Amino acid sequence: MGNPKAFINIARKEAGYRPVFERINDFGEVEQTLNREDRKLQASRCMDCGIPFCHWACPLGNKMPEWQDLIYKGKWKEGLEVLHETNNFPEFTGRICPAPCEKSCVLALQDAPVTIRENEAAVTEVAFIEGMIKAQPPKTRTGKKVAVIGSGPAGLAAAQQLNRKGHSVTVFEKDKGLGGLLRYGIPNFKLNKNVIDRRMALLVEEGIEFRTGVEVGKDIAGKDIMKDFDAVCIAIGAGQPRDIQPEGRKLKGIHFAMDFLSQQNQLLTGEEVPEKNIINAKDKHVLVIGGGDTGSDCVGTSVRQGAVKVTQIEILPQPPVGKNPATPWPNQFPQILKTSSSHLEGCERRWSLNTVAFKGENGKLTEVIVEEVEWAKDETGRMQMKSTGKTETIKADLVFLALGFVHPVQEGLLTELGVKFDARGNVATDAAGQSSVAKVFATGDAAIGASLVVKAIALGRKVAEDIHKIL
Numbered sequence: 001m002g003n004p005k006a007f008i009n010i011a012r013k014e015a016g017y018r019p020v021f022e023r024i025n026d027f028g029e030v031e032q033t034l035n036r037e038d039r040k041l042q043a044s045r046c047m048d049c050g051i052p053f054c055h056w057a058c059p060l061g062n063k064m065p066e067w068q069d070l071i072y073k074g075k076w077k078e079g080l081e082v083l084h085e086t087n088n089f090p091e092f093t094g095r096i097c098p099a100p101c102e103k104s105c106v107l108a109l110q111d112a113p114v115t116i117r118e119n120e121a122a123v124t125e126v127a128f129i130e131g132m133i134k135a136q137p138p139k140t141r142t143g144k145k146v147a148v149i150g151s152g153p154a155g156l157a158a159a160q161q162l163n164r165k166g167h168s169v170t171v172f173e174k175d176k177g178l179g180g181l182l183r184y185g186i187p188n189f190k191l192n193k194n195v196i197d198r199r200m201a202l203l204v205e206e207g208i209e210f211r212t213g214v215e216v217g218k219d220i221a222g223k224d225i226m227k228d229f230d231a232v233c234i235a236i237g238a239g240q241p242r243d244i245q246p247e248g249r250k251l252k253g254i255h256f257a258m259d260f261l262s263q264q265n266q267l268l269t270g271e272e273v274p275e276k277n278i279i280n281a282k283d284k285h286v287l288v289i290g291g292g293d294t295g296s297d298c299v300g301t302s303v304r305q306g307a308v309k310v311t312q313i314e315i316l317p318q319p320p321v322g323k324n325p326a327t328p329w330p331n332q333f334p335q336i337l338k339t340s341s342s343h344l345e346g347c348e349r350r351w352s353l354n355t356v357a358f359k360g361e362n363g364k365l366t367e368v369i370v371e372e373v374e375w376a377k378d379e380t381g382r383m384q385m386k387s388t389g390k391t392e393t394i395k396a397d398l399v400f401l402a403l404g405f406v407h408p409v410q411e412g413l414l415t416e417l418g419v420k421f422d423a424r425g426n427v428a429t430d431a432a433g434q435s436s437v438a439k440v441f442a443t444g445d446a447a448i449g450a451s452l453v454v455k456a457i458a459l460g461r462k463v464a465e466d467i468h469k470i471l
Contacts, residue, residue, distance in 0.1 A: 003072065006044035012112040013042060017341050024303050027188040027268055030341045031095070031118075039122045042115045043071035049106050053330040054116060057104035059458040060086045060093075064101055064116055071123055080127045083120065088157045088457055089199060091128070092182060094121025095191050097454045098293075104330040111322065128198065135205035142166040144471045147229040149216050149413065152180025153453045154444025155235030157460030158467075159208050162233075165468045169208050170229075174215035176271055180237055182453070184262035187297050189304070189341075193269060217413030226417070231439050231467050234427060235460065236413070238445035242403040244289075248358030253365030255279055257294045257402035264301050282306040285395045287368055289313055289355055290402030293340070298400040300342030311348045311394060315385070317375050318351035356391060358399065368394045405450040424449055432470070433463035441467055 015032045017023065023030045034042070046068035054064040063082055070079035083090050094117055105113035127133045144167045148159045151173040163169045177183045179196045204210065216225055225232055241256045260279050267273055281302040288295045288302075291314030302310045319337045327335045343349065357369040372390040375383050407425030408414065414427065420436035422428040426449050427435055427442035434441050443463035444456040 003044040004047075006041070006072075007047050007107055010041050010045055012045070012107075012115060013038060014115060015118055017344070020345050023189065023341075024345050027264075027304060029095075029192050030189050033122060033125070034118070036122075036126070039119060040072050040074065043068040043119050045107065046072075046114045047106060053104040053106065054101040054114075057100040057330065059100070059452065059455040060461075061458075062086050062101065062120075064114070067123070068114060068116070068119065071119060076123055076126050076130075077132050079123050080132055083123065087454075088160050088461070089153065090120050091124040091195050091199065092153065092191065093454050093457070094118070094124055095195070096182075096186055098333075098452065100333055100452075100454075103334055106330075108329060133202070135202045136164060137206045138164055138166040140166050141168060142471070144168065144230045145170070145228070146231045146233060146467060146471075147172060147216075147225050148233045148235055149225075150180060150235035150237060150444075150446070151178040151210065151212075152235060152237050152444065152456065153182060154237075154446075154456035154460035154463075155180065155233070156203070157457045158233050158235060158443055158464040159460075160203060160206070161461050161464035162467060163203075163206055163208050165464070167230075167468070167471065171208060171210045172214050172216050172220070172225075173210065173212045174218075176213050177269065178210055178212060184265050185258055185294075187261060187301055188265065188268055189300060190297070193265070215412070217416050222413050222416040226439070229439075230471060231441065232417075233463060233467060234408075234414070234419075234435070234440065234442040234446050235444050236408050236446050238405040238407055238426070238450040239409045240406050240425070241401065242406050243401065244355060244403065246355050246357045248360060248365075251358050251360040251365040252363055253360070253397055254358060254399045254401070257288070257290065257298050257400045260400055261294070261297055261301060264305075279398070280305055281310075281398055283308055284397035286310045286398045286400070287313065287394055287396040288400045288402055290400075290404070291316070291349070291351070292402060292404065294404070295400070295402035296340040296342045298402055299347045300340075300345060302398075302400075303342065303345045303347070307398075309348070309395075310346065311350065311396075312343075313353040313355075313370065313394075314349075314351045315354050315373065316351065354385070354387075359393075365396060365399060368396045368399060370394060405445070407449060408446040432466040433459075434466070434470075439470075 015034045017030045048065040067079040067082040099117040101116045102113040107113045146169050148155045148171045159169045286302045286307045288298045321337045353370040354373045356371045359367045372388045374386045378384045420428045443459045
């Protein structure tokens with residue numbers, strides 16, 4: 001710790017967002033950056049705690065105190081190297097991770113944790129700009145071949161780690177672009193796709209083969225993949241969206257959130273989308289059902305498309321602001337009210353509302369009936385929902401269902417391979433990430449259900465080590 005009093009003398013300073021009136025007119029990244037001197041000062045606030053809860057809370061086990069100190073001392077290259085020891089893609093997590101490290105920072109007790117996430121993005125940007133990040137192809141090859149199915153964060157992390165071990169890795173991606181949810185699920189205003197492209201170029205230079213527009217189990221039979229490769233790693237994510245079935249569910253104008261978000265990203269990158277399939281919020285009343293990050297992304301995208309009004313509802317009660325005794329520091333992620341950049345752009349947010357029915361005219365959605373609900377603990381301490389009978393009508397031309405995901409899509413590849421599923425419908429794996437089928441492994445959301453990008457990277461790294469040991 002270079003400055004033992006920095007956490008006392010230097011206040012937390014966030015980079016903040018671009019002005020609302022400016023950013024809602026484009027899909028550029030909303031988050032700004034601090035200059036290098038300010039960033040060094042922010043890094044100096046790290047206290048190098050005796051028990052680094054930040055390190056403990058990070059699924060990747062990033063060594064926050066070490067690289068914060070290196071940034072403070074101006075040793076950006078060394079800081080990046082320490083970061084890369086545990087994290088393949090800090091430029092991704094530095095932008096979109098919810099930062100469990102910051103929530104567990106000791107300074108979070110005073111609501112002023114170290115700006116770890118922003119520091120991570122900053123050190124990576126400096127490294128790319130100054131040419132510190134270079135391809136690291138293996139010096140020798142083992143002769144073993146591994147197929148990675150899916151190019152999301154878990155698949156990419158597994159592919160890079162296996163490739164660096166000397167195995168020949170081929171990544172199969174059903175979409176035209178690489179990155180999985182990074183490319184198609186996260187709006188450009190949170191993650192510019194050039195950030196993905198520059199990393200993909202390095203992975204190609206390192207010797208990984210990418211085959212896009214190829215859906216294994218459809219375009220290529222699973223049995224052929226099994227025959228041609230020594231190991232197969234399933235990293236297809238948890239793509240089965242959670243649905244609801246109120247009256248009127250089949251009216252036109254009701255869409256899954258990811259269909260809307262992925263389509264907008266396709267349009268921005270010039271991919272062809274049939275005119276009849278385009279979902280556009282311009283001049284429409286939009287209702288987002290689901291209060292999480294995906295719902296927030298629908299809000300921001302709808303605002304940019306020119307929606308008349310955007311409303312976001314959540315069936316759960318509104319969480320407290322600032323602190324929540326029910327999720328104490330540091331061992332639980334704080335369940336508190338989160339206000340995203342999209343919420344600040346114009347959105348009515350409401351809680352404890354259950355969707356009762358969709359109403360429409362001539363087959364098209366016009367309004368949604370919602371009911372106020374109450375929550376109370378039962379005798380076991382579990383929260384139970386209670387109907388109040390109080391209903392109201394919300395005008396809506398478009399509804400986006402942002403209710404999360406239940407498990408990976410099972411039809412096609414997974415059923416063809418014959419892998420077993422766990423009680424939640426995910427690919428069942430043992431401690432080494434191996435499925436019930438010999439030489440078939442699963443990682444990321446396909447194995448544990450929908451989770452964080454940072455956890456997906458961690459699981460991708462782990463399964464790569466497991467596959468390497470077996471090979």
